[in-house]
Each structure stands twice: as structure tokens, then as C-alpha cells.
């Protein structure tokens with residue numbers, strides 16, 4: 001970071017937003033280095049959770065105060081995520097975690113696939129973006145796995161081109177690797193997937209807290225996770241365009 005950037009970045013103020021950073025261990029300030037275990041949670045999120053339990057804990061769509069507040073919270077969370085994903089609010093799906101949502105989506109898309117259809121996954125991806133698609137092998141879907149170039153841990157784009165064929169129905173790829181930090185050329189891969197008539201599923205869990213996720217494409221799903229976004233545990237989300245695929 002350049003010195004001008006550190007000057008304008010009020011680290012003390014940012015630290016104050018995260019109460020867990022005041023934790024002392026053996027009389028020393030704690031440092032949280034285990035990124036994959038999840039980010040620390042800022043006070044604003046804790047306040048929102050408390051607000052919910054104190055004043056909005058009710059069924060949805062009731063005429064009474066707590067129910068109306070609950071509806072408002074859901075709508076505003078949906079709008080915030082739509083802004084984040086650059087999509088419509090009704091295209092946002094919340095769920096338990098990215099892995100669970102991806103399994104659900106794979107099961108749903110799998111209903112439209114037949115034996116011999118192909119799904120492309122990559123060796124660089126987190127298992128959460130491989131196992132759900134591999135589960136479709138049970139019904140005869142062929143999973144083709146793109147290799148990485150070991151010398152620099154990037155995706156082998158020639159292999160991507162080889163693995164995407166006329167039989168490809170979906171390409172599942174990570175935006176950034178949580179293991180080695182590689183940022184994949186998502187737009188380029190999406191172009192290849194869409195040219196073959198395939199859907200694209202992007203695991204943006206690792207990338208989302210760091211960069212803009214912006215896709216205009218009607219056949220791209222993007223996912224992200226609370227674990228990397230300083231959010232409360234149950235808020236995971238997925239966004240995809242409302243569009244019917246495969247059914248004639």
C-alpha cells in the first residue's frame with residue numbers, strides 16, 4: 001500500500017468497527033490469520049441481528065409491527081445484495097452457505113440434464129464448486145475437469161477451450177482461488193461457455209469482498225459467502241438471471 005493510501009485509510013476507525021479485535025490472549029492483542037475460517041464480524045452486523053431479535057422476530061407478511069419490520073429487513077437485504085451483484089432484487093437467493101446453495105442449484109439444473117451432457121469444473125476450485133456438479137455423475141452427466149498450469153497456479157486456458165464442447169451445459173469456475181489467490185479471467189471463460197450455449201456458474205466467495213462482481217450476462221450465476229464478507233453466519237447468497245433454460 002502506498003503511503004498516501006495508508007494516510008487516508010483510518011485503520012484505528014476500521015478496527016473499532018470489529019469488536020472481536022479487542023480480544024486479548026495471554027495479555028496480547030489477538031490477530032486473526034485464519035481467513036478461510038471466516039472474517040470477523042463488524043458491530044453494524046451484530047446490531048442488525050440484535051435489532052431483528054428484539055424488534056422484528058416474526059413470521060413474514062403479517063399486519064403487525066414485528067412482521068412488517070421483518071419484511072422490511074428482508075427487502076432491504078435483497079436490495080443491498082442486488083446492488084452488490086448488479087442484478088434484480090428478485091434474482092437474489094439467500095441460503096445456509098455457498099456449498100448448500102450450490103448443491104441445491106446443481107440438483108435443480110441437473111433435472112434438466114440427461115446422460116452424456118457435460119459440466120466443466122476446474123482443479124483450481126474449492127470443493128464447494130466441484131462436489132455439487134460431480135454429484136450429477138449419478139445420472140450420467142459427464143464431468144470434465146480443467147487442469148491448472150503448475151508453474152504459476154493459473155487455469156490452463158487451452159484446456160478450458162478443449163474441455164468446453166458442444167455437449168457442455170454448464171461451466172463452473174471460481175473467480176479467485178482461496179488457496180493460491182489466482183484471479184481467473186472470468187469474462188473470457190464466460191464468453192467461451194456462452195458461445196457453446198452453456199450456462200456459467202461463478203464461485204465468487206473469495207473474490208467478492210475484494211472486487212466488483214459485475215455481470216450483465218443472462219446465463220451466469222454468481223455466488224458468495226458470509227465467511228468472507230464479514231456477515232452473519234446464515235446470510236449466504238447467490239444470484240442468477242431469471243431465465244428458462246433447456247426446456248423447450
Ligand SMILES: Cc1ncc(COP(=O)(O)O)c(C=O)c1O
Pocket residue numbers: 036097098099100126128129174176177178203205206224225226227236
Ligand atoms: C473459494 C471458496 N468457495 C466456496 C467456499 C465455501 O463457502 P461456504 O462455507 O459458504 O459453503 C469457500 C469457503 O471458504 C471458499 O473459500
